Amino acid sequence: MLSSKKIRELIITQSKRANVGHIGCALSVADILAVLYGAIMRIDSFDDPFRDRFILSKGHAALALYAVFYLKGWISEEELNTFYTNNTLLAVHPESAHKCVDFSTGSLGQGITFGVGAALAAKMKKSAHRAYVLVSDGECNEGALWEAVMFASHNKLSNLVVIVDLNGLQALGHTKDIISLEPLSEKWRSFGWNVIEVDGHDTVKLTDVIEKIDTTSGPPTVIIANTVFGKGVSFMENNLKWHYMPMTDEQFKAALSEIKQ
Amino acid sequence: MRKSFVTALVDIAQKDSRIVLLTGDLGFMVLEPFIERFPERFFNVGVSEQNMAGIATGLAEAGFIPFMYSIAPFAALRTYEFIRNGPIKHKLPVRVVGVGAGFDYGLNGLTHWGLEDISVMRIQPGITVIAPADSAQASSALKASWNLDCPVYYSLGKDEDSLVTALNGKFEIGNMDTVRDGDDLLIITMGGIVFEAIAAADMLKASGVSSQIAIVSCVNPPPTDDIVKALKRHKIVLTVEVQYVNGGLGSLVSETIAEFGLNLRLVRMGVRKHIEGPIGNQKFMQALCGLSAENIAQSALNTLKG
The missing domain is CATH 3.40.50.970 (Thiamin diphosphate (ThDP)-binding fold, Pyr/PP domains)
Incomplete structure (x- = not known):
């Protein structure tokens, strides 16, 4: 298991060093990534064509992913410190030129379609590997996402697992005020998916439900992960400002001390 | 096709x-x-x-x-x-x-x-x-x-039957194919509209004008060497395509002329207008947009006259 606390600590320290925003959405997915990379996905080597694939369809949370790469020992501290500098492969959104990134993302609604292709390829090759796709709730506004959803259930892509980071915020406000998603679980269920609702910060539960998914037969699965935007830093929680703003020195100190508690 | x-x-x-x-x-x-x-x-x-x-x-x-x-x-x-x-x-x-x-x-x-x-x-x-x-x-x-x-x-294209005899089904990446030689002007074309260009060349021939017709079928990577070689032989080039004129074959040829500092007159024939009102079949639409064989021949003659 990876430490969510360490992921959050790295998100805070790196976003301070780089003086950038996108902090809230990265904190929101820290536990989900800790579970996927710590307990679920089978990745022995990035050269192995039969490894599990991961697609951060909500590419703007990439810093959380880079923290995971570091904690897995796949990148050095020196490389992590290149995040958001010139001549880096660790940009705001994941770049597939990096050996640990399967697909570049950043344009919402696209990553899931790549994931459908990856899952279909695994089925065609009769391989047991899976595709895990992390999407945001605002991303469910995208029509192309629902095209992918329909195709996946029609073709019984049991090896496709989508996690919706349901933190209730999108770029200009609350999802419920912009394009209401509810009843979201019902929507996915009616599209033929196996739907599991879970606390997206409860790593034990998350691990348990994802481990139990039958990825060999049946419909694809969506985990509706109830999360808190900015989770772990009280003054960032549910505050849209932290989609955009970098931290002051005082805010950084406060954030780090809360996470380290 | x-x-x-x-x-x-x-x-x-x-x-x-x-x-x-x-x-x-x-x-x-x-x-x-x-x-x-x-x-x-x-x-x-x-x-x-x-x-x-x-x-x-x-x-x-x-x-x-x-x-x-x-x-x-x-x-x-x-x-x-x-x-x-x-x-x-x-x-x-x-x-x-x-x-x-x-x-x-x-x-x-x-x-x-x-x-x-x-x-x-x-x-x-x-x-x-x-x-x-x-x-x-x-x-x-x-x-x-x-x-x-x-x-x-x-x-x-949807046409299954028409064949450019002189092309003989040839295709090579990075090449342009000349299917008719001529000295008075160059017509560079792309896709099925080539048949209109050939018909135009026949009309021009009847008027005593000999045209070189070249087909670009590999648009990217562009057949730059072949295009330059052909352009250097002529004073007038017409590009003929069924695309909007900005961005397509005509643009490719104009980029080539500019980048190689060539000195010749280019006439870009393609779709230039916002189409509204009555529409029709392929032939009708091509004629409506000035892309019939007659239009091409006339455009060539007008340009030759200066």
Whole structure:
């Protein structure tokens, strides 16, 4: 298991060093990534064509992913410190030129379609590997996402697992005020998916439900992960400002001390 | 061109199990030979072209060579950002097949016309863009390009029967093909409109004007050497295409003239207007846009007169 606390600590320290925003959405997915990379996905080597694939369809949370790469020992501290500098492969959104990134993302609604292709390829090759796709709730506004959803259930892509980071915020406000998603679980269920609702910060539960998914037969699965935007830093929680703003020195100190508690 | 393309694709798929065919619910009476032969490698993704481009990206990353098939604007324009961020960004061998070149779907209206698919595709880095002139070339172009590492866009016309005799089905990446030689002016053309250009050259011949006709079927990478060589022989060049004039073949030739500092007169013939009001079949639409053989011949004569 990876430490969510360490992921959050790295998100805070790196976003301070780089003086950038996108902090809230990265904190929101820290536990989900800790579970996927710590307990679920089978990745022995990035050269192995039969490894599990991961697609951060909500590419703007990439810093959380880079923290995971570091904690897995796949990148050095020196490389992590290149995040958001010139001549880096660790940009705001994941770049597939990096050996640990399967697909570049950043344009919402696209990553899931790549994931459908990856899952279909695994089925065609009769391989047991899976595709895990992390999407945001605002991303469910995208029509192309629902095209992918329909195709996946029609073709019984049991090896496709989508996690919706349901933190209730999108770029200009609350999802419920912009394009209401509810009843979201019902929507996915009616599209033929196996739907599991879970606390997206409860790593034990998350691990348990994802481990139990039958990825060999049946419909694809969506985990509706109830999360808190900015989770772990009280003054960032549910505050849209932290989609955009970098931290002051005082805010950084406060954030780090809360996470380290 | 579609049928000969699919026939060639079946041959290739027979030899290479990486070939997969996706369609956005189109290809009735065209795709059946593939579907019947390789049902496990065929997916109708439904009317969802964006998802089709994403799926193709995922399949190609895993080692497949997916062909995604739809009518040109749906294949190239609806999907454009997915193709840009998918196969182009990831340098993956996805093949985008856009059927219906120019006004092939004349009476179906603007939604079905391919008037900028080639233009927008050719500006992307690392994509091969192919616009065969006839069905024989569609087949040979596929055979010459299916195994490339990069993405490929194919613009396929609906005409199955007309053949450019002098072309003899030849296709080579990076080459331009001269199908008629002449000294008074150069006509560079692309796709099925070549037959109008040939007819125009016949009319010009009757007026004592001899024209060189060259076909660009590999639009990207552009056949720069061949274009420059041909341009250097002439004082007047006409480009003839059924695309909007900005961005397509005419733009490619004007870029070449400018970049090589050549000194000749260029007349870009293509679609120049916003089409509203009554529409008709392919011939009707081409004539409406000044792309009939008569229009081409007249334009050549006017330019020669200065």
